[in-house]
Amino acid sequence: xxxxxxxxxxxxxxxxxxxxxxxxxxxxxxxxxxxxxxxxxxxxxxxxxxxxxxxxxxxxxxxxxxxxxxxxxxxxxxxxxxxxxxxxxxxxxxxxxxxxxxxxxxxxxxxxxxxxxxxxxxxxxxxxxxxxxxxxxxxxxxxxxxxxxxxxxxxxxxxxxxxxxxxxxxxxxxxxxxxxxxxxxxxxxxxxxxxxxxxxxxxxxxxxxxxxxxxxxxxxxxxxxxxxxxxxxxxxxxxxxxxxxxxxxxxxxxxxxxxxxxxxxxxxxxxxxxxxxxxxxxxxxxxxxxxxxxxxxxxxxxxxxxxxxxxxxxxxxxxxxx
Amino acid sequence: xxxxxxxxxxxxxxxxxxxxxxxxxxxxxxxxxxxxxxxxxxxxxxxxxxxxxxxxxxxxxxxxxxxxxxxxxxxxxxxxxxxxxxxxxxxxxxxxxxxxxxxxxxxxxxxxxxxxxxxxxxxxxxxxxxxxxxxxxxxxxxxxxxxxxxxxxxxxxxxxxxxxxxxxxxxxxxxxxxxxxxxxxxxxxxxxxxxxxxxxxxxxxxxxxxxxxxxxxxxxxxxxxxxxxxxxxxxxxxxxxxxxxxxxxxxxxxxxxxxxxxxxxxxxxxxxxxxxxxxxxxxxxxxxxxxxxxxxxxxxxxx
Amino acid sequence: xxxxxxxxxxxxxxxxxxxxxxxxxxxxxxxxxxxxxxxxxxxxxxxxxxxxxxxxxxxxxxxxxxxxxxxxxxxxxxxxxxxxxxxxxxxxxxxxxxxxxxxxxxxxxxxxxxx
Numbered sequence: 061x062x063x064x065x066x067x068x069x070x071x072x073x074x075x076x077x078x079x080x081x082x083x084x085x086x087x088x089x090x091x092x093x094x095x096x097x098x099x100x101x102x103x104x105x106x107x108x109x110x111x112x113x114x115x116x117x118x119x120x121x122x123x124x125x126x127x128x129x130x131x132x133x134x135x136x137x138x139x140x141x142x143x144x145x146x147x148x149x150x151x152x153x154x155x156x157x158x159x160x161x162x163x164x165x166x167x168x169x170x171x172x173x174x175x176x177x178x179x180x181x182x183x184x185x186x187x188x189x190x191x192x193x194x195x196x197x198x199x200x201x202x203x204x205x206x207x208x209x210x211x212x213x214x215x216x217x218x219x220x221x222x223x224x225x226x227x228x229x230x231x232x233x234x235x236x237x238x239x240x241x242x243x244x245x246x247x248x249x250x251x252x253x254x255x256x257x258x259x260x261x262x263x264x265x266x267x268x269x270x271x272x273x274x275x276x277x278x279x280x281x282x283x284x285x286x287x288x289x290x291x292x293x294x295x296x297x298x299x300x301x302x303x304x305x306x307x308x309x310x311x312x313x314x315x316x317x318x319x320x321x322x323x324x325x326x327x328x329x330x331x332x333x334x335x336x337x338x339x340x341x342x343x344x345x346x347x348x349x350x351x352x353x354x355x356x357x358x359x360x361x362x363x364x365x366x367x368x369x370x371x372x373x374x375x376x377x378x379x380x381x382x
Numbered sequence: 383x384x385x386x387x388x389x390x391x392x393x394x395x396x397x398x399x400x401x402x403x404x405x406x407x408x409x410x411x412x413x414x415x416x417x418x419x420x421x422x423x424x425x426x427x428x429x430x431x432x433x434x435x436x437x438x439x440x441x442x443x444x445x446x447x448x449x450x451x452x453x454x455x456x457x458x459x460x461x462x463x464x465x466x467x468x469x470x471x472x473x474x475x476x477x478x479x480x481x482x483x484x485x486x487x488x489x490x491x492x493x494x495x496x497x498x499x500x501x502x503x504x505x506x507x508x509x510x511x512x513x514x515x516x517x518x519x520x521x522x523x524x525x526x527x528x529x530x531x532x533x534x535x536x537x538x539x540x541x542x543x544x545x546x547x548x549x550x551x552x553x554x555x556x557x558x559x560x561x562x563x564x565x566x567x568x569x570x571x572x573x574x575x576x577x578x579x580x581x582x583x584x585x586x587x588x589x590x591x592x593x594x595x596x597x598x599x600x601x602x603x604x605x606x607x608x609x610x611x612x613x614x615x616x617x618x619x620x621x622x623x624x625x626x627x628x629x630x631x632x633x634x635x636x637x638x639x640x641x642x643x644x645x646x647x648x649x650x651x652x653x654x655x656x657x658x659x660x661x662x663x664x665x666x667x668x669x670x671x672x673x674x675x676x677x678x679x680x681x682x683x684x685x
Numbered sequence: 686x687x688x689x690x691x692x693x694x695x696x697x698x699x700x701x702x703x704x705x706x707x708x709x710x711x712x713x714x715x716x717x718x719x720x721x722x723x724x725x726x727x728x729x730x731x732x733x734x735x736x737x738x739x740x741x742x743x744x745x746x747x748x749x750x751x752x753x754x755x756x757x758x759x760x761x762x763x764x765x766x767x768x769x770x771x772x773x774x775x776x777x778x779x780x781x782x783x784x785x786x787x788x789x790x791x792x793x794x795x796x797x798x799x800x
């Protein structure tokens with residue numbers, strides 16, 4: 061009774077969707093973001109539906125499985141212009157899935173359909189049960205794999221040389237703060253990047269031309285500066301960025317951040333706002349050397365201050381534009 | 383006490399819903415998206431969250447994970463309990479009301495940190511540490527402006543501070559105080575320009591791993607804290623329930639709605655500085671501004 | 686006593702509302718191992734996230750403690766300010782001036798940056 065009442069109420073909310081953009085899928089996802097029936101969320105933990113738009117590289121499949129399994133039940137998957145890799149509802153490349161997503165959200169809330177089961181086996185990342193002195197999987201103070209994973213170990217810091225713990229992980233390919241497809245192997249101390257390596261470049265995206273393309277890039281940066289509503293306005297009413305300076309976005313980007321080819325992040329945003337193309341990047345410029353020493357927020361701004369094609373060339377990908 | 387407790391609950395719950403609706407309306411107004419369901423949507427989102435699974439992370443601090451949102455809500459309730467709803471109606475009429483409020487502020491930092499820490503996941507952890515760095519100096523701001531508001535009342539009791547505004551509201555006597563206090567409000571609820579705990583670049587920060595009912599509780603607690611800040615700002619700077627013609631509680635509600643509107647507008651219209659810049663700005667610009675506010679109030683009282 | 690009871694009532698009511706919410710839904714859907722992994726956009730971590738975290742602002746916290754202690758003196762000072770008049774003003778003015786010098790020194794030393 062209570063559940064059916066909640067389900068009826070929940071139907072009035074937009075469908076919480078975690079969108080994964082594949083090859084040439086970003087534009088479709090950005091179009092979907094403007095639909096009031098759908099809410100694109102920043103983490104799979106906040107989503108009920110996984111949307112895969114466009115084809116996924118074979119080497120990213122394991123990451124997609126992991127991401128799918130992290131979503132809370134009841135959950136479902138929609139494949140938009142994408143070959144289904146596991147169970148889900150397919151939508152053709154010329155369809156627009158906002159209505160399907162809303163229906164699906166309603167059906168999930170009402171328990172009218174089964175939740176997607178896990179794809180990966182129910183096993184810890186490393187065996188640990190019963191190992192070690194206390195059965196916690198560890199050896200001595202810090203060794204072994206306590207509860208399935210090793211503990212972080214110390215390393216010297218870039219900025220102040222303090223030897224505190226270094227945290228290493230692969231970030232991406234579907235981290236919402238990164239362009240889709242980009243996989244970075246990062247080592248962090250606190251929130252400052254110590255070393256970075258590009259493992260996979262972002263996906264090839266169809267490049268738009270004209271004012272809408274500039275505003276779309278500006279909107280991505282403005283969103284990351286904490287202004288999603290202003291970013292959406294940029295996309296809905298392509299009247300330019302006249303009012304943008306009043307929100308303080310330019311002041312919020314440190315001068316000199318991510319300078320390449322004479323332009324820093326702030327200059328690139330300003331150029332997009334004035335519908336100019338920033339000067340081309342030096343041929344030999346690469347993304348990985350830009351990141352060490354940057355704090356996480358600054359690094360995210362730098363990564364998002366390039367066009368999809370520029371970023372692909374910075375990652376050393378051969379084909380850069382479709 | 384029953385009246386005061388019930389009115390506190392009504393203020394918190396009604397205010398949280400109101401704040402969520404205002405958030406939707408502000409987003410609709412700024413972005414140009416239709417706002418047809420703004421009044422139902424917050425409840426509908428909450429209902430959707432209640433129907434989903436609360437995922438536990440890998441080896442979390444399970445106790446901290448459960449306690450953080452609950453304690454955050456409790457701090458909002460205790461903080462708001464020192465605000466008089468009408469003349470003579472106040473749940474906690476402490477002679478040291480603003481000290482109790484200050485304690486709630488300080489413990490909020492602990493609770494938000496706990497939420498990010500307890501997940502044992504990198505993005506929430508970064509959000510948690512980043513938040514502490516910004517929230518600590520913001521606490522100082524708020525305590526300086528609250529002490530400035532206590533000077534003319536010659537008391538630390540919120541009721542006495544409200545009484546001292548019978549002639550003229552504190553916002554007229556010390557306008558910088560209200561502005562600095564609203565910044566604290568944004569920092570306590572990590573919104574917009576002060577969203578260092580749960581920002582988009584960290585995929586939701588301390589809440590990146592929080593799902594289902596736990597996420598509903600976290601969001602509700604954030605909104606309740608926003609309401610508590612609005613209540614405190616109304617009482618300390620806008621005369622609380624004082625006002626002509628209308629009954630006192632209505633005045634308080636009107637003032638709280640006005641403060642909420644300001645807070646919501648700031649949330650959606652101001653960009654966020656990088657954490658290191660904000661830290662410098664807080665210590666080098668805003669804290670001296672709070673000193674000046676205190677000195678101005680002191681000089682005015684002695685003249 | 687009444688005040689303590691009131692604080693307990695406000696806090697207790699908040700806990701009573703939120704704790705059931707935070708415990709609900711666990712039995713219906715137990716979390717499996719692949720669900721538990723931290724979200725990194727699909728990527729995997731090498732280690733647990735808990736670590737000796739490199740907080741970049743540790744020096745700032747010492748300045749913070751100085752101010753927080755000062756706050757304790759300010760509470761009683763605020764109550765007697767009008768009665769004491771100029772004397773209280775000058776005393777606190779001196780105190781704040783000294784602390785402000787501390788801020789300036791800290792700023793020069795880069796205490797408020799992400800070191």
